[in-house]
Amino acid sequence: MCGRQGEVGRAGIPKQETNAKQKADVKSNKGFGKNRKMSDIIEKLKTTQNAEDDEILRLLNTDEFDEELRIAADETKKSVYGDKVFIRGLIEFTNYCKNNCYYCGIRGGNTNADRYRLSKEEILECCAEGYKLGYRTFVLQGGEDLTYSDDDICDIVQSIKSLYPDAAVTLSIGEKEKESYRRYKEAGADRYLLRHETASEEHYQKLHPSELSLEKRKECLWNLKELGYQVGAGFMVGSPYQEPEHILADLRFLQELRPDMIGIGPFIPHKDTPFADFPAGDYKLTLRILSVIRLMFPYVLLPATTALGTISPNGREEGLRHGANVVMPNLSPVRFREKYSLYDNKICTGEEAAECKACLEMRVKKAGYRIVTDRGDVRR
Numbered sequence: 001m002c003g004r005q006g007e008v009g010r011a012g013i014p015k016q017e018t019n020a021k022q023k024a025d026v027k028s029n030k031g032f033g034k035n036r037k038m039s040d041i042i043e044k045l046k047t048t049q050n051a052e053d054d055e056i057l058r059l060l061n062t063d064e065f066d067e068e069l070r071i072a073a074d075e076t077k078k079s080v081y082g083d084k085v086f087i088r089g090l091i092e093f094t095n096y097c098k099n100n101c102y103y104c105g106i107r108g109g110n111t112n113a114d115r116y117r118l119s120k121e122e123i124l125e126c127c128a129e130g131y132k133l134g135y136r137t138f139v140l141q142g143g144e145d146l147t148y149s150d151d152d153i154c155d156i157v158q159s160i161k162s163l164y165p166d167a168a169v170t171l172s173i174g175e176k177e178k179e180s181y182r183r184y185k186e187a188g189a190d191r192y193l194l195r196h197e198t199a200s201e202e203h204y205q206k207l208h209p210s211e212l213s214l215e216k217r218k219e220c221l222w223n224l225k226e227l228g229y230q231v232g233a234g235f236m237v238g239s240p241y242q243e244p245e246h247i248l249a250d251l252r253f254l255q256e257l258r259p260d261m262i263g264i265g266p267f268i269p270h271k272d273t274p275f276a277d278f279p280a281g282d283y284k285l286t287l288r289i290l291s292v293i294r295l296m297f298p299y300v301l302l303p304a305t306t307a308l309g310t311i312s313p314n315g316r317e318e319g320l321r322h323g324a325n326v327v328m329p330n331l332s333p334v335r336f337r338e339k340y341s342l343y344d345n346k347i348c349t350g351e352e353a354a355e356c357k358a359c360l361e362m363r364v365k366k367a368g369y370r371i372v373t374d375r376g377d378v379r380r
């Protein structure tokens, strides 16, 4: 997609050893040992939104403090957004893509992909259905499909905005020239999702063919910011060859960029890609990173992703409990859903829009939160 996708991968994170006494010290908040310091790190993240590199790495490398971290993240989220969870209506309008990212099921080189495109009318039908259901944000997502010219994208955006002026339009259609981004913005686009995928140059090269570069990716993100979009970046957890230091680099890049939205999901392999045999990203690590991100970016819009719900049946509920505050039910026509196959076993491919929303409403409620139907803009 061209916001790009969303135990550990091969570069797993070893679990830190913790003895019973240390655990007891943490629970009773006594002692000044190593683990007491870990509690201090969580507190420091919560109060200053920052910590030293080695402190963040220590936090990422252990699951011993996950609950403490989760509670801190939940408190932080509630202090900014209360119990509100925002919904975005996702319209996957094309699975054509000119690129060949090694992890992606709809990469141009996958000859097994069954390709489709939605016409403007079909996109507007999805919006009409979504608007009736209460959606006030539409996310138009697709591969980098050059069949849609800038004029086409502007026309689609303008039409949505004139029909539904109280709704936000988010684009997630990949890397474009600054001039194209400017035109989409002038046509009414409010937000743009473009995951950076990894902030490490050497890791980026391992996930993408040589014609794609991290430098260009970052330039696009900075251009989008400069043009006044609400910008979303993000990365996969457990992507092939990922090391803890790469995750740290991702967090540092996000601190520099200060995006409005951060999309984090586990890597899930797709059978028709060069990464077919790599293991999926670690579920618990993904939740831990969601919590760390909430502490470092209290204001951010953070989705509990479909990928998280794919690797664990309650993944999205747990994502919300660990700091996420956005869900993105699918508004694409059911007949195309399975074709937008970024990774294997993707969930939510069979339900109609209304069922999808009802299911997520139930899940959000079960997690202890409440879906709201306003635009859900960022609160800085």
Ligand code: SF4
Residues within 6 Å of the ligand: 001, 002, 003, 004, 005, 097, 098, 099, 100, 101, 104, 105, 106, 107, 108, 142, 143, 144, 174
């Ligand atoms: S191959 Fe295309 S759709 Fe897939 S992640 Fe790369 S740019 Fe996005």
